[in-house]
Amino acid sequence: MIFWQLFASFFKIGLFTIGGGYAMLALIQQEIVRLGWMTPQEFVDVVGIAEVTPGPIAINSATFVGFRTGGIPGALLASFAVVLPSLLCVSVVSRMWNRYKEARLVQFMFAGIRPVAAGLVAAAAVLIALATFRYVQGFPGKLWTGLIAAGCFYGVGVKKWNPIKVLMIAAVLGLLLFR
Amino acid sequence: MQQKRASLWNLFSVFFRIGAFTFGGGLAMLPLIEREVVEVQGWVEQEEILDIVALSQSVPGAIAVNSAIFIGLRLRGLAGALAALLGVMTPSVVIILIIAHFFTQFQSNPYVMRAFSGVKAAVIGLVAAAAWRVGRQVVTSPYALAASLVALVLSVFDLLPIVWIIILGGISGIIYFSRREGGVAK
Numbered sequence: 001m002i003f004w005q006l007f008a009s010f011f012k013i014g015l016f017t018i019g020g021g022y023a024m025l026a027l028i029q030q031e032i033v034r035l036g037w038m039t040p041q042e043f044v045d046v047v048g049i050a051e052v053t054p055g056p057i058a059i060n061s062a063t064f065v066g067f068r069t070g071g072i073p074g075a076l077l078a079s080f081a082v083v084l085p086s087l088l089c090v091s092v093v094s095r096m097w098n099r100y101k102e103a104r105l106v107q108f109m110f111a112g113i114r115p116v117a118a119g120l121v122a123a124a125a126v127l128i129a130l131a132t133f134r135y136v137q138g139f140p141g142k143l144w145t146g147l148i149a150a151g152c153f154y155g156v157g158v159k160k161w162n163p164i165k166v167l168m169i170a171a172v173l174g175l176l177l178f179r
Numbered sequence: 180m181q182q183k184r185a186s187l188w189n190l191f192s193v194f195f196r197i198g199a200f201t202f203g204g205g206l207a208m209l210p211l212i213e214r215e216v217v218e219v220q221g222w223v224e225q226e227e228i229l230d231i232v233a234l235s236q237s238v239p240g241a242i243a244v245n246s247a248i249f250i251g252l253r254l255r256g257l258a259g260a261l262a263a264l265l266g267v268m269t270p271s272v273v274i275i276l277i278i279a280h281f282f283t284q285f286q287s288n289p290y291v292m293r294a295f296s297g298v299k300a301a302v303i304g305l306v307a308a309a310a311w312r313v314g315r316q317v318v319t320s321p322y323a324l325a326a327s328l329v330a331l332v333l334s335v336f337d338l339l340p341i342v343w344i345i346i347l348g349g350i351s352g353i354i355y356f357s358r359r360e361g362g363v364a365k
Binding site: 135162 | 276296
């Protein structure tokens, strides 16, 4: 029974998360608290963990809640349930894309979408910068944050360094510089 | 177009790497996906990446997951999609399972938090780098500049959901380019 509920809830969470990331935190919280799987306070902790671990926040929280409620089988089931809508929807969209992408109207549509997508990436940079600077306490911390961000921008954006190495260097710098 | 053939193991391992280093939301991994999928593996053309990202943002689910499925499907059909999906999920699932055991110790560990402050700062730079590289390639006309600025403002001030911004971009592209091509207006 618990497994069916886990599956249904995380399938629903996966299905209603459009645009990625933080938009769906409210939905996850609503589901988890409604079913009594976690208190709101525990949920805040899960979000904190999701932020410091790699991977999409949807999968992070699915794995965590699934493990808490149903052990390792629960964790695997919830993680699978949250990505299943993606698998279904992307299969459909991808098939349509392959069939129609040469059509003139579709080409016009993508010529319109590409600059918009670029603008959305720039917006994400602005929003992440604002959120991070709000979170970092004190002047030295903000200064180091700005310098590391600028260095990563130059390294990855201009010099085409490997983003994985840049992230590792940033983690070491964080260890040395932040208090 | 000749794409390099991808083995299922190859798809799994490339997306495993991408999954293991995706912090702070899907877009931070855009430079990484671009590097792995376009430059190193040659699976996808440079400009297609942006189409894949736009499509990934328009369907339900996390961007990293959706683009893994898209690319896997393109290269090897359903088996490829499953391989890429498992690859991108595995690091996340394994790490959370470990942390779920050591929940409180992990969260209050000052070294972890400090290292993570560095990672958070780096994520700003990574997303800005993605915007810079994508923008330089795409913003080549006054129309494109206007469209990207409008999208930027709508999104930063949270005036419209992202899906609607993308849909509006598609509609205005259809209107603008068909009028231009039809010679109705410049």
